[in-house]
Amino acid sequence: MASTGVPSLDHILGEDGYPDKSSILVVGPPGIGKEVLCYWFVRSGLIQGDYCLYATHRPVSDVLRDMKGVGIGVERVPEWIASSGSQTRCDLKDSTSISFNIKEAVHRNKERRVRVATDVLSPLLVLNPLESMYAYWTQLLSDLKQQDSVIFALAEDGMHPQNTLTTMEQLFDGVIEMKLYEEGLAITPLFRVKKMIGIPPLHGYFRFSVSATGMEVVPHVH
Amino acid sequence: MSTDYFPLAEDAVGLIATAITILALYRAVGFGRVLVRGTYRRRAIWTAVFLLATLFFFLNTSGIPYLSFGAGGPGIIVVTFAMVLFVDGSVRAAQDTDFFHRDTFRWRTLGRPAVIVTIVSGTILLLGALTPEGSAYVNSLSTNPPAWLLVGVFQYFVVLGVVIPYGAASLIVAARRTEDRTMKRFVKMLGFSLLGFVLFFTTWIPLALISNDVSNLGSDIFTIPAAFYLYQAAMSLSPLGRIDRSVESSLEAPPSKAGFEASPA
Numbered sequence: 001m002a003s004t005g006v007p008s009l010d011h012i013l014g015e016d017g018y019p020d021k022s023s024i025l026v027v028g029p030p031g032i033g034k035e036v037l038c039y040w041f042v043r044s045g046l047i048q049g050d051y052c053l054y055a056t057h058r059p060v061s062d063v064l065r066d067m068k069g070v071g072i073g074v075e076r077v078p079e080w081i082a083s084s085g086s087q088t089r090c091d092l093k094d095s096t097s098i099s100f101n102i103k104e105a106v107h108r109n110k111e112r113r114v115r116v117a118t119d120v121l122s123p124l125l126v127l128n129p130l131e132s133m134y135a136y137w138t139q140l141l142s143d144l145k146q147q148d149s150v151i152f153a154l155a156e157d158g159m160h161p162q163n164t165l166t167t168m169e170q171l172f173d174g175v176i177e178m179k180l181y182e183e184g185l186a187i188t189p190l191f192r193v194k195k196m197i198g199i200p201p202l203h204g205y206f207r208f209s210v211s212a213t214g215m216e217v218v219p220h221v222h
Numbered sequence: 223m224s225t226d227y228f229p230l231a232e233d234a235v236g237l238i239a240t241a242i243t244i245l246a247l248y249r250a251v252g253f254g255r256v257l258v259r260g261t262y263r264r265r266a267i268w269t270a271v272f273l274l275a276t277l278f279f280f281l282n283t284s285g286i287p288y289l290s291f292g293a294g295g296p297g298i299i300v301v302t303f304a305m306v307l308f309v310d311g312s313v314r315a316a317q318d319t320d321f322f323h324r325d326t327f328r329w330r331t332l333g334r335p336a337v338i339v340t341i342v343s344g345t346i347l348l349l350g351a352l353t354p355e356g357s358a359y360v361n362s363l364s365t366n367p368p369a370w371l372l373v374g375v376f377q378y379f380v381v382l383g384v385v386i387p388y389g390a391a392s393l394i395v396a397a398r399r400t401e402d403r404t405m406k407r408f409v410k411m412l413g414f415s416l417l418g419f420v421l422f423f424t425t426w427i428p429l430a431l432i433s434n435d436v437s438n439l440g441s442d443i444f445t446i447p448a449a450f451y452l453y454q455a456a457m458s459l460s461p462l463g464r465i466d467r468s469v470e471s472s473l474e475a476p477p478s479k480a481g482f483e484a485s486p487a
Binding site for chain 1: 249253257259260261263315319321322402461463465
């Protein structure tokens, strides 16, 4: 199992975190904190000595600034495939090269456990037909899971038709949905585990909070 | 409607617009508290500040006893500060949700200096307006102002005349470029609200041909749609879900490893 980097979330998922050789999709609107889950996942991997790869459509400097903003030290960083600031460039118009670079980097580290985090799913879905992206991600996830790896992808809610997200959710072993909910006049950030391979259905919503000292997840009781 | 009822109706309109704006402000603050990433949190916070400025404007112009406080020119300068910072925060959030992070009209490079120039030139004018002779001029426009104050007023409105259209154009183009539907809706609602304000500022002129009471009420009434669309804009800062009680009701203890895949909730 691969720790999520958030102890309270590990506990919710059955103490150990994300299942081995799994692919996890986190869906949520911009700004809600999907990336924070991603950063803690990568940080946990770096601490445990896993090989961590971060494929992003953003510049490395942006991601590092964000990490610092949520209290994650950047003394240890993953290998980057980014729009700028990395040796390997992430070109959204060339999905083949993104896939090739990810697989190539993972293959170079086949003796180690691998964590791949990426936010390129949504841009690629916007720029390419759904059918080709379905085949693309099916192939990529399948290839990566040949090794001891956990793949963590982010998808933007509100940028795709619902059927697109539902289709992509089918490809992943675990789906976590983060959203703001309206309760009377209050606005509450909650997430729910829509599915997770290896554990029974997790009903209910969980409230999360992010601070400079970490992330906390607790069951939400209305 | 008897002419006696006109002031009462105007007060009612003022109160409704104020109440809607307070609700919008509450919502924007709510979003600002829960959004995690800095760009979006700042956007929500500046939206709240802009709503606060609008509230200030509504109260100031409502004529409602005990609520209007005659802030005059300095108040308007502070409102324009909030407007410029609000546009800056919104353009940056729109650029952030653009997957190619395009620098619309070079806002990332020029927007921040433009905001700084606006605030500096506005502060100069504000300090001038706080002097006795400046105060007499900006509040009544009837005295002969000192030349330095006229220069201050002129330079500020030149700056505003450049920065606000530049910011508005950047916001519209950046919103068109992003795939974020909430951002597109946000800009659309803002546009409707702006239309409400434009009608508020202009309809009193033709209506004044009928009577002053009709003119005041007829233009004031547009503050309600202006406030309502601002509320809609605040509500579109992030999509909101409704809790599915059937999912919530069966909250279970942390699971054991059962070795099977969960069905989607």
